[in-house]
Structure formats: structure tokens, C-alpha cells
Amino acid sequence: MPRFFSLAVLLATALAVATSTASATSLVSDPVQRPNPPDAVGIRLVDVPADLIKDPRARQYIVDSLKPGVTVKRRIEVSNKSADALHVAVYPGAADIRRGSFVGAAGNTGNELTTWIKPGQLILDVPAHSRARDTVTIAIPKDAAPGERYGVVWAQVSGRDLGSGITLVSRTGIRLYLSVGGNNPPRARFTVDDMTAERDGKGRAVVHAKVHNTGGRALDLTGALKMSQVSGSISAGPYPIDSGKSLAPGQSTSVNVIVTDQVTDGPWDVSLTLKSGLLEVTHEARITFPKGPGMAAAVLSHPDRQSPLNWRIISASMALVLMLIATLAIIRPYRRSARDDDS
Template sequence: MPLASVALLALGVPAAPAVAVREQQAPGRDREGIGIRLVDVPAARVDDPRARVYIIDHVKPGATINRRVEVHNGSAARQRIELYAGAATIEGTTFTVPEGRDGNELSDWVSLETARLTLAPGERQPVEVDIEVPRTAAEGERYGAIWAQVSSAPEQGGNVTQVHRVGIRLYLDVGPGGEPPTDFRIDDVTAEPGPGEVPMVTARVTNTGGRALDMTGTLTLTKKSIRAGPFPVTNGVTVPPGQSGRVQIEITQSLPDGVWDARLVLASGAVERTADGRITLPVASRAAMQTATPGWLVYSLGTLVALAAVVVFVAWSLARRRSRRRLPAPA
């Protein structure tokens, strides 16, 4: 399979995309200074932003694919770095990896040129990655990660070894014929309270294709001559085939009240879709909604009590009339 070398930093792509990293969350570069990035992408995927940072491919059973990753020591100390492949799953709409070295079917197919590197401060080292798919492999998409890991010695007087790692995601689809399509639909663009004082626009994304999605995008708001945004998607959502997830965009700009035209542009890799709608600002905060709830309930309960009283009065009046009709006439 032809490959194209890509200088990720020159393209403005993070040097080491996060998978969901180590025990402390860190986007791409570990606080100990190690990093890992993808060097090669297939020539057919050079226009796919996801393929520049993740290993994404479709292969037939029995095929082998080759990639190169680069490990970097950005710390001021010499580092002994371990390299290995691990398991991953999509839980809900989150790309999830175990804390330890648990493997799965895909990680068992991965062979790394070396399992250990010792790098001086500032040193970089390319590492060959082979993924050999058995001829008996079943159809379907599989997930995993390639990790670069360092272990810190326990602090003085302690007995806990800290493990730090950064990784690259693996998305490998196996099956005969061509690759399943990547596609999605955008529904239910609405404004709602955010976690704080900032309102949020949300939209449901349904994966109508055969590959997992990693959603990115922007929201633009317009009202007459006023234009606001673009506001970026603020939650990283991974949606497996046939499933749905909600993307969130926080409106971090103070805007005039009223009805706004909303244009939401979402993408997963090279596939982009647009949705237009209208939202009304301001949106009541969650605290205000919670405060308003008891009053609303009291009003509703009061209304029900009044209706019940009317029903009882009407029933009593009817019963009284019937009883009067049944009284015997005076002699």
C-alpha cells in the first residue's frame, strides 16, 4: 500500500494525538516530556485529517499494513521508553482504553520494530509498525492504541511507581471488497443551559455509515447584520456505526437576546455535513430552571386542587337535587 510522509507540525496537527492517556489526562504530550506521532499515512488518505494523526485503514483478511511512528524525548533527562500495542473500545461515545496493558484481537496483530528505546534529551527515533491480519479474521471494525510509556521511580519515602504514557489510536476495518462508507446525519439542533453560566448548542449525530466517527466542527450564529462565531465543538465524541451521540458547542460570547439563525458544520475526517436551524437566546441557566421548578409545581398543584373542588361541588349539587325529587309529597 503506497504511503505518504506527512510533517504533522507543519500542518498544524498535534505532534502526538491523545488516546485517553495514562493515569493523568494529557493531550498528546506527557508531562514527563515524551511524545509520539504518526509519520506515514496511505496516499489515498492524505486528505483525511484523521488519518494524519490516527492509524485508520480498511484491509482484506490476510493483508499486512506498515506504518512508522516517531517517539520523541522532550524532557531534560534521558528516558527509557517502552512501546506496546493495547486494547481499546468505544463505550457510549467515548474512545476508551484500559489503564493497564490489556490487549485485544487487534493489538495481538500489531508488531513493533522494538519494545524499548533509550532516548537522550531532545532525541527522536522512528519505529516501524506492522499490522498482520489473519486470513481467518472476521469482518468488522476493531480499535486499539500504540503506546509510548515511561515509569517514574517512587518518590523518597514512597512505594508507588508512576506510569506515564501517550498513544496513537488504531481504527482498522477488516472485510472483503471496498471500504464501508463514512457518513452521518445531524438532527435536533437546540439551545440549552450549559454546565455554568454559558449557554450551549447541542445536536444529535447519527452514524449512518460503516466506520466510527470522531466529530469536530463549528457553529456560526447570525442575526440581521450581526455574526457570531465560529464556536468550536467542545466535546470529543466518537460515534460507532449505527449509533448516535450528541455534540456540544458552548457559546462563549455575550450576544443580544432574540432569535438567531444557526449554521452547524460538522466533520469526521474528510466527510462534512451542514445543518441549519434557529435558536432563541437567552437560555435560562440550570440554576434558574431548578429554582423555577417548585413554583411551577405549586401552581400546578393549586390548579388541580381547585378543579377537584369544583368537581366535588358539582357532584354534591346533583346529589342534593336528586334527593329533593325523591321526597314524598306533603299530605
């Protein structure tokens, strides 16, 4: 059965994603219950577009090239290989291609594509050793910008709380590669070219960021700035940007942030997150405020280098999962021994 990749998520402490082309990771159950096998839940495509019948990718993934205003339906099949009935959640999630890998975002993170996708049923109750089908509808808006978008249709099973607020989740999914054609303007994009630190006449710290609209849509910007002291553990913010910033394609403007707290000159590592509609971009820079009124030299900013998945959290969470499994392996023989002694 073709699958995309699988995920073990340690909720309550972090969201961790483990990608592969194999089956879903184990759903760790309560020690007194029969655990599900590692590949208890599966998902596959039922339909393949006639014009892509010879494309092996189209047999495993949802691969389509569509025009704005078009609606298509794709049938999927969710399988349960375990000996127990499963309560399976079906939902779309965001994805991206980074460093040569197709990466699904953590949790139920969405993007523009996920707003166009609607499963027929959000929950499937699948009996033991059985299968259930669902229909996924993809509706492309009439004003959709051209370009390729990525996502995943997930099938997810949640385990019971194992104590201490820990719940494990197992999911597996089908990749989506959706290319939109047509003559609509390009999608919204923008860059943050540089940032400048200032002390105004009142002694307040102010950060100016130069934003350039590089896409084909008008922008209405909102957002906030966070600060972290380079030489210590002090952090500040978030501080909102000034309101009412709109940019037509090709235009540039300065986005301004007044730091309402009294802060030292720095240096500071700042992170500016800007949004326009569903588009969200984070840029970072290292700045130092002047000692007195005036402006420092502009410094180049760079995109946030963190991927949708925070790999430090992933590593820590997976380590906790392994520790939890090892602990259960120790507890079970002890419980059996205790029951034998009681008898």
C-alpha cells in the first residue's frame, strides 16, 4: 500500500515529525491494553486521473494540474490492520519541499492549499481488519494565483493518555502536488530587505524594516517583532508593527515597530513576523540601538532558517518517546510479577 510518510507526535510537550516512505509509527497504548501494530492504519488513493494513468507518482500521490475555478474529487481508502476498531481522523495539512525532502508540517498546520481541500468525512470509524473509503474534494478558487502548492491528506489515530499529560499520535498520509495554471496574477510574496535600529527624541527604541512586494497581489501587512539579547537570557516582545501598511505589487515601504519597554542598546537578535492574508514570513537580524537619539546603520535581514518542523524539539520528543517505551517495557514484567505474587 503506497504511503507518504508517518508521524509520532508527543503532544503536551512538543510536536515531533518523523518522515519516511514506510508505514506509520507505532501508536503506544495503555499498558493494560493490547497495543496496535506499527502499521495499524494505512491510506491509499483509489482514483488516478486518466491523463496521468502512466505516471507512477499519480498512483501514490494526488498529482494534478488544474485551472482556477475547477473542482475535482479524489477517492481515498483508509485501512485498519489491527485487531481493534479505530477512530481515524482525516484532514489536510501543509507541506513543503526543503533540502531535497518533501516535509509535512507539524500538527494540523495549514496553508493556502489546505483551505481548498475538504474531506467528505472528518472521522472514519474503521472496524478491525477492515477498510473505509472517503472522498476528498479540491476546489480551486477563481482568483487562485498560478504556481505549484504542496500538502498532505492525513489519516490519524490518537492513543489514550498514558499519564502525566502524555498522548501519542500515529498518522500516515498521501502527498498532494497541485499546480494551478491560468492567467491570474502571481501569488502574494514579499521580502524584508533590511532593518534599522533607532532611538527617537523620547529615548524610545524603534525598529524600521524595509519591505518589498515582490509578488503579484496587493499586501495588507500586520505583524510583530520579538527580541532576544545576544549576551544574556533576556527577551522582549512581541511588539506590533504600525497599522495601515498596504503595498501594491512592486512597491516598497518601511514598517515601523516601537519598543514600548525600556531596553538596553544591545546587541539584540530580532525576529520580525509579517502577515498578509494566509501568507506569513519571518525575517531575522542582529541590531544595536544608538546610545542617544539617532539611527544606526541598516543591517541586512535574512529569512528565518527554521523549517516548519523544529528539529531540536523533534529530537527531544523522539528521545522521550523511546524513554517512555523503555519504561513500559520495564513496568509490564513488574506488573505481571506483582499479579503472580498476589495470586
